[in-house]
């Protein structure tokens with residue numbers, strides 16, 4: 580006998596989920612989890628992917644003042660890596676089979692487009708590797724420092740060899756929340772505009788959420804629907820990445836009470852699968868934010884991707900991340916197999932490699 584949940588499941592499968600359906604499911608975790616797991620099975624089977632990559636945080640000097648950040652420093656205290664240092668990190672990564680170099684940094688007051696292009700060009704002249712670099716906030720900052728539009732900056736970076744951009748700096752796409760947690764950051768409209776411009780220029784990106792601070796369940800749901808709408812229009816997101824707020828050593832951590840529960844983490848991962856279906860079908864959990872045990876459990880709550888090896892992770896570590904700085908391909912393989920799934924290595928754009 581069909582019941583209301585069968586009808587709701589069919590509606591979601593057809594990509595017709597509505598805000599009130601998501602809010603309803605957020606109050607019925609058992610059904611939410613079942614639907615998320617079914618959709619994951621239908622879309623991705625048992626395959627769980629990961630990418631061999633390396634993070635390079637080329638500078639921590641930042642004029643921003645995000646309240647959740649323990650990474651940015653004043654110019655006097657911070658660092659800016661030399662090109663030689665960047666290249667030797669890339670070389671080490673490529674020697675360890677990395678196919679992607681992820682580059683992000685603080686908002687350095689003195690760097691302009693030529694500096695950012697210089698980093699990409701130097702890497703591309705020596706190594707055949709995908710460059711995944713510079714968030715919408717960094718793109719905005721470079722445009723301002725260079726007296727150019729964000730579109731001109733994106734075109735310049737693409738010409739230099741940029742492959743894709745991280746959809747970080749999204750946090751929660753709601754200006755009343757951004758005003759509290761990161762008042763100096765670009766507003767929602769600007770984030771969306773830069774992402775859509777990148778997609779239009781043929782530069783794909785990830786999409787992210789930072790959950791677990793002052794936002795409500797409804798705010799998370801609204802954020803997910805904004806991502807869904809962009810993806811329906813551009814199809815430029817490669818994946819949706821969930822980033823749990825890390826509360827150590829930062830002002831926001833001192834403002835909020837209590838830790839994010841496992842149930843809450845499971846629910847926001849499952850809601851992501853349900854709301855983004857079928858437009859964005861790669862849902863990624865972060866081992867850096869969750870640690871090995873919890874990230875493995877997320878495979879039962881709609882997740883089909885575990886991100887990258889990273890090799891060097893500074894931003895979350897400084898805010899109290901429970902995980903290390905590197906997860907080897909062997910670690911990924913073991914963790915995924917132990918969950919009863921099939922590990923596959925992928926590139927940045929989700930082409931399977933092994």
Ligand code: SF4
Pocket residue numbers: 641642643644645648649650651684685686716
């Ligand atoms: S999150 Fe990024 S932009 Fe904000 S203060 Fe930290 S380094 Fe700067």
